[in-house]
Amino acid sequence: MRIEKVVINASPFILLSKSSLIELLPQLFTEICMPEAVAEEIISGGDIATDKFYEYEDKQITICLANIAEEVLIWNLGDGETEVLSFALSNKPNFTALIDDRAARKCANTLGIKTLGTGGILILAKERGLIEEVAPMLKKLQDAGLWISDEVVEIILKQANEL
Numbered sequence: 001m002r003i004e005k006v007v008i009n010a011s012p013f014i015l016l017s018k019s020s021l022i023e024l025l026p027q028l029f030t031e032i033c034m035p036e037a038v039a040e041e042i043i044s045g046g047d048i049a050t051d052k053f054y055e056y057e058d059k060q061i062t063i064c065l066a067n068i069a070e071e072v073l074i075w076n077l078g079d080g081e082t083e084v085l086s087f088a089l090s091n092k093p094n095f096t097a098l099i100d101d102r103a104a105r106k107c108a109n110t111l112g113i114k115t116l117g118t119g120g121i122l123i124l125a126k127e128r129g130l131i132e133e134v135a136p137m138l139k140k141l142q143d144a145g146l147w148i149s150d151e152v153v154e155i156i157l158k159q160a161n162e163l
Contacts, residue, residue: 017049018144035083134160
């Protein structure tokens with residue numbers, strides 16, 4: 001099933017901004033939603049991601065309101081993760097949560113919420129012909145601060161048919 005609509009957390013947005021890959025988002029997805037807590041986190045950073053937020057706000061990214069779901073709240077995640085997953089849960093199956101946090105992904109899996117991590121964005125971009133190779137883009141993300149285990153790098157590269 002093709003992913004068209006996403007609700008994004010701060011980490012993927014910040015990493016894509018810092019690695020100059022943020023332009024992939026509107027090329028990959030028809031609708032990008034960002035909960036208020038995530039927008040506040042990005043704005044408070046005062047860096048390139050803040051600049052990109054203001055550039056993309058209202059054009060490619062819509063600020064969305066998330067009614068906090070009790071079944072997400074009990075996971076005791078950060079405000080951004082809680083709002084992303086609550087929005088995705090209340091808009092299943094239309095929205096996929098763009099989220100990297102391990103605990104948040106576990107919560108999403110438990111609640112049947114579709115997720116995609118920052119590495120998965122690169123795989124989609126390659127599949128859709130937006131980038132030629134995942135490996136150099138993954139390196140850019142790592143240089144921008146993405147912590148990812150060697151095991152996960154290997155999984156991503158295998159999925160991208162680069163190993």
